[in-house]
Amino acid sequence: MQYLTDLHMHTVASSHAYSTMDEYIAQAKIKGLKLIAITNHGMALGDSPHRWHFVNMRIIPRIVDGIGILRGIEANILNLQGDIDCDDGMYRELDLVIAGFHDPALGPDNIDKNTEALIATIKNPKVNIISHPGNPKYPIHIHEVAKAAKEYHVALEINNSSFISRKGSDDNCRKIAQAVKNVGGMISFGSDSHIAYNVGNFAHCLELIKDITFPPEQIINRSPQAVIEFLAIKTDRYIEELASL
Numbered sequence: 001m002q003y004l005t006d007l008h009m010h011t012v013a014s015s016h017a018y019s020t021m022d023e024y025i026a027q028a029k030i031k032g033l034k035l036i037a038i039t040n041h042g043m044a045l046g047d048s049p050h051r052w053h054f055v056n057m058r059i060i061p062r063i064v065d066g067i068g069i070l071r072g073i074e075a076n077i078l079n080l081q082g083d084i085d086c087d088d089g090m091y092r093e094l095d096l097v098i099a100g101f102h103d104p105a106l107g108p109d110n111i112d113k114n115t116e117a118l119i120a121t122i123k124n125p126k127v128n129i130i131s132h133p134g135n136p137k138y139p140i141h142i143h144e145v146a147k148a149a150k151e152y153h154v155a156l157e158i159n160n161s162s163f164i165s166r167k168g169s170d171d172n173c174r175k176i177a178q179a180v181k182n183v184g185g186m187i188s189f190g191s192d193s194h195i196a197y198n199v200g201n202f203a204h205c206l207e208l209i210k211d212i213t214f215p216p217e218q219i220i221n222r223s224p225q226a227v228i229e230f231l232a233i234k235t236d237r238y239i240e241e242l243a244s245l
Helices: 021-031 051-059 088-092 111-123 142-151 169-183 203-211 224-235
Strands: 035-041 067-076 096-100 155-159 187-190
Touching (some): 021 067, 035 051, 155 169
Parallel strands (some): 035 067, 067 096, 155 187
16 A cells, blocks of 8 residues: 555654755655645744744645645643643644654653553643654553554554654554554655655655554555545544645
8 A cells, every 4th residue: 555645744844854845845756745834943942933833834835736734833841731832822723643752852751650640641631643652762661652643543654654764663663653543543644755755655664564563544645535535533623625636
């Protein structure tokens, strides 16, 4: 099965990334993708864009050169209460909110505290996807997190970049995918690209789901329609312009 939707990437609006939105669109077209999500980091990271970047995403066309575009953010988990750096004004203009742990915003703690923060974030009504929950720096009680994600209609991300940049993620990602499979929840794929050439690269994700025979119907990237339907359940906003992709 082909997965033609990439839900996690960073543009030059975050200065540790190296490609523009146009460059992502061009590479997405070359690779046959149908839908991409622009998800720059929230403001708690030092080189992140101003909140105006997110508020003004409403001006981004829905489809450019045949590629659908979701307006998103990779927000930072700020505390044990699950607060994130995406305020109401930003949220109103966004289609997709990913949230995850990043050291400058909330450093690693013990497994109980990390789990507490992650489950509180899952319960945050703004959040659609948890980014790189397999990061070994932030150990979690995987089954508890998978159950909460299922209950609150949040996908747990299998982050392709984690297999390279977050050493030790492999086993955690496998356990997370297996737990999500067991509880009937959802996963998402994200390249976590910081340069356009990596957009749509799910090589490690695909190897993992093949190994554990993960059901395609529990992967939100299985089609653009599956993505917008998944988002609409929680946001009550169905993006009509993307329905034809």
